Amino acid sequence: MVLPVPQQRLLDLYRVMRRIRAFEDAAETASQGGVAAWGLAENATPAKVRGPLHLSTGQEAVAVGVCANLVRKDLLTSTHRGHGHTLAKGADPARMMCELFGRATGYNHGKGGSMHIADFSVGMLGANGVVAAGIPIATGAAHALKLRKQPNIVACFFGDGAANRGPFLEGLNWAQVYQLPVLFVCEDNRISATTPTGPMTAGKGVSARAKALAIASEKVDGNDVEAVDAAAARLAAQVRAGGGPRFLHAVTYRFKGHVSVDPGSYRDAREVETAKQSDPLLLARAKLLERGVPAAAVDAIDGEAGQEIAAALATADAAPWPQASAAYEDIMNTVTGAWR
Amino acid sequence: MNAPERKTAMHTQQMTYAEAACLALREKMRADARIVALGEDLGRGGVFGQYRGLPQEFPDRIIDTPISEANIMGAAVGMALAGLKPVVEMRVIDFALCAMDEIVNQAAKNRYMFGGQGRVPLVARMPIGIWSASAAQHSQSLEAWFAHMPGLVVAVPGTPADNYGLLKSALDSGDPVIYMEHKELWGLTGEVTVGSEVPLGRANVLTQGGDLTIVTWSRGVSLAVQAAASLGKAGIAAEVIDLRTLWPWDRETVFASAVKTRKVLVVHEAVQVAGFGAEVAASVAEHVGCKVARLGAPRIPVGYAQVLEDESRLSAAKIEAAARNILK
Numbered sequence: 158m159v160l161p162v163p164q165q166r167l168l169d170l171y172r173v174m175r176r177i178r179a180f181e182d183a184a185e186t187a188s189q190g191g192v193a194a195w196g197l198a199e200n201a202t203p204a205k206v207r208g209p210l211h212l213s214t215g216q217e218a219v220a221v222g223v224c225a226n227l228v229r230k231d232l233l234t235s236t237h238r239g240h241g242h243t244l245a246k247g248a249d250p251a252r253m254m255c256e257l258f259g260r261a262t263g264y265n266h267g268k269g270g271s272m273h274i275a276d277f278s279v280g281m282l283g284a285n286g287v288v289a290a291g292i293p294i295a296t297g298a299a300h301a302l303k304l305r306k307q308p309n310i311v312a313c314f315f316g317d318g319a320a321n322r323g324p325f326l327e328g329l330n331w332a333q334v335y336q337l338p339v340l341f342v343c344e345d346n347r348i349s350a351t352t353p354t355g356p357m358t359a360g361k362g363v364s365a366r367a368k369a370l371a372i373a374s375e376k377v378d379g380n381d382v383e384a385v386d387a388a389a390a391r392l393a394a395q396v397r398a399g400g401g402p403r404f405l406h407a408v409t410y411r412f413k414g415h416v417s418v419d420p421g422s423y424r425d426a427r428e429v430e431t432a433k434q435s436d437p438l439l440l441a442r443a444k445l446l447e448r449g450v451p452a453a454a455v456d457a458i459d460g461e462a463g464q465e466i467a468a469a470l471a472t473a474d475a476a477p478w479p480q481a482s483a484a485y486e487d488i489m490n491t492v493t494g495a496w497r
Numbered sequence: 498m499n500a501p502e503r504k505t506a507m508h509t510q511q512m513t514y515a516e517a518a519c520l521a522l523r524e525k526m527r528a529d530a531r532i533v534a535l536g537e538d539l540g541r542g543g544v545f546g547q548y549r550g551l552p553q554e555f556p557d558r559i560i561d562t563p564i565s566e567a568n569i570m571g572a573a574v575g576m577a578l579a580g581l582k583p584v585v586e587m588r589v590i591d592f593a594l595c596a597m598d599e600i601v602n603q604a605a606k607n608r609y610m611f612g613g614q615g616r617v618p619l620v621a622r623m624p625i626g627i628w629s630a631s632a633a634q635h636s637q638s639l640e641a642w643f644a645h646m647p648g649l650v651v652a653v654p655g656t657p658a659d660n661y662g663l664l665k666s667a668l669d670s671g672d673p674v675i676y677m678e679h680k681e682l683w684g685l686t687g688e689v690t691v692g693s694e695v696p697l698g699r700a701n702v703l704t705q706g707g708d709l710t711i712v713t714w715s716r717g718v719s720l721a722v723q724a725a726a727s728l729g730k731a732g733i734a735a736e737v738i739d740l741r742t743l744w745p746w747d748r749e750t751v752f753a754s755a756v757k758t759r760k761v762l763v764v765h766e767a768v769q770v771a772g773f774g775a776e777v778a779a780s781v782a783e784h785v786g787c788k789v790a791r792l793g794a795p796r797i798p799v800g801y802a803q804v805l806e807d808e809s810r811l812s813a814a815k816i817e818a819a820a821r822n823i824l825k
Contacts, residue, residue: 264612265610269611276614277614287598290598290602292571293574294574296575297573297576298578301575301580304557305580323567324567324571327568330565487612487613488648
């Protein structure tokens with residue numbers, strides 16, 4: 158089926174969002190029954206995903222809308238909630254699921270798990286367990302691109318909570334001082350772990366802080382993938398043209414708790430239900446149907462995503478565990494036999 | 498310092514500890530365009546002159562930065578991941594404490610945590626040690642903190658020759674190196690073999706002796722050699738070993754000396770409690786089973802007034818007294 162360009166673009170964005178949603182749902186299910194970090198009941202079978210799992214369910218449009226404007230050699234730094242960014246940058250869901258399962262064939266050979274998911278081969282330089290820690294790294298990567306006269310840019314994702322950490326100021330200032338090719342993306346899900354961000358943030362919010370450093374910014378509905386795509390296209394083009402850093406403030410909502418075992422009961426249930434009316438997948442689907450894309454075509458994408466993630470789960474389930482000796486690999490062996 | 502001639506053959510030259518580091522970096526930067534240096538006040542050659550002349554020769558690669566230690570270190574991680582070999586200047590180690598997440602959680606763990614997808618070949622220079630009348634926040638020796646951290650190399654040169662040779666090896670290591678120069682050694686003059694390198698993990702035996710072993714590094718080196726000379730006049734032969742790198746550290750050289758002397762004194766300017774001397778002494782006790790002792794600073798911040806500062810300072814006399822004590 159040949160679709161007009163705008164419909165085809167939206168369908169392509171929808172496809173990646175659906176892949177992320179299916180991945181997050183599957184990972185969430187695979188983490189049920191116990192997360193090691195919170196302790197397991199006696200006789201409990203450990204979950205297949207045993208570590209903390211920060212789900213980006215509900216935030217798919219930000220990752221997808223931004224990454225649709227990146228090329229493979231562009232770089233990306235992420236947060237602890239990084240599955241969506243990784244998939245949107247082009248990583249293989251099966252190798253990601255292997256990593257979540259702690260298997261030897263995962264991207265990090267089982268050394269990182271969800272919180273450190275990365276695929277350097279597609280320019281995804283890593284999820285990060287420390288809030289705002291990706292910001293300085295992104296500025297350095299952009300600095301290197303500029304010094305090496307490479308035509309690429311860096312997309313730097315962080316959450317609303319990061320704006321209250323020192324590296325946010327240091328990194329934005331740095332990028333502006335050296336006019337570096339960074340697209341800062343504040344993925345504002347309105348909550349810092351389990352505390353609403355608003356009352357913890359002085360002034361007029363993250364965009365105002367960017368503006369104070371004379372970094373041009375745009376605020377966008379982060380649940381509307383077309384709006385994110387359009388804003389990211391404008392800003393990424395300016396960054397790519399050598400105009401220095403730009404700032405995208407995308408407001409979205411985290412459907413799940415801070416981690417997969419967190420029911421999020423500290424939030425008003427009505428607030429969550431209201432937010433789910435603006436599910437980025439529902440919004441995109443409605444637009445597609447409204448513009449004459451047959452429901453069957455959209456359903457087919459849903460089915461394909463489901464199959465793809467089911468295959469990823471099967472691959473991860475069958476994948477080998479790391480050898481214990483691998484604990485001593487990927488680090489300098491500076492004193493033979495003297496690791497202790 | 499004038500730009501030296503580029504020679505392939507080795508020759509020796511007298512120079513200061515600061516000039517030695519400058520020459521090492523100049524040679525490496527000429528040979529490898531991926532090497533850059535970033536930090537506060539580098540544009541004027543560094544606060545101790547340890548980058549003198551380099552901003553003129555490499556105007557695009559010596560990067561003057563804002564006072565943003567966290568971002569300096571974090572940017573170096575990003576630069577390394579994007580193909581550069583950054584040298585980070587932290588000015589004094591006390592300021593590197595503003596960059597601990599970037600050092601410990603980001604630089605040190607990147608290679609391992611991401612399963613070897615990337616490497617972080619950065620050299621973080623963070624001058625240590627008492628610097629006269631500089632008090633508690635400009636005088637610390639924190640090498641043990643970094644030796645404790647998997648993923649980091651720790652170098653502590655004590656002579657011009659080692660500052661030249663170790664800095665070159667640090668730039669070749671491929672992993673993050675915590676490179677600690679001592680602030681009271683910048684003007685120390687010595688002979689440097691231009692063109693040489695000092696491998697990481699290889700100690701230097703400075704004096705031979707069979708009565709006791711003194712293991713030290715950094716500022717302790719010249720003081721221990723003085724103490725050994727004084728002991729020698731009294732007929733006591735001390736073997737002084739300069740570790741030069743704390744991770745990796747040269748266990749074989751230390752153990753061999755311990756087997757010979759059966760008495761090992763570890764000397765460092767850092768606070769003695771939980772200092773790296775404890776690691777050396779415990780390793781010697783476990784592997785050789787001989788007598789061990791430590792000499793480090795008391796567990797107090799460095800004071801400003803001379804009489805207070807002296808309580809934290811090493812001296813040849815203190816080392817000699819500790820040596821005589823272990824011989825009792």
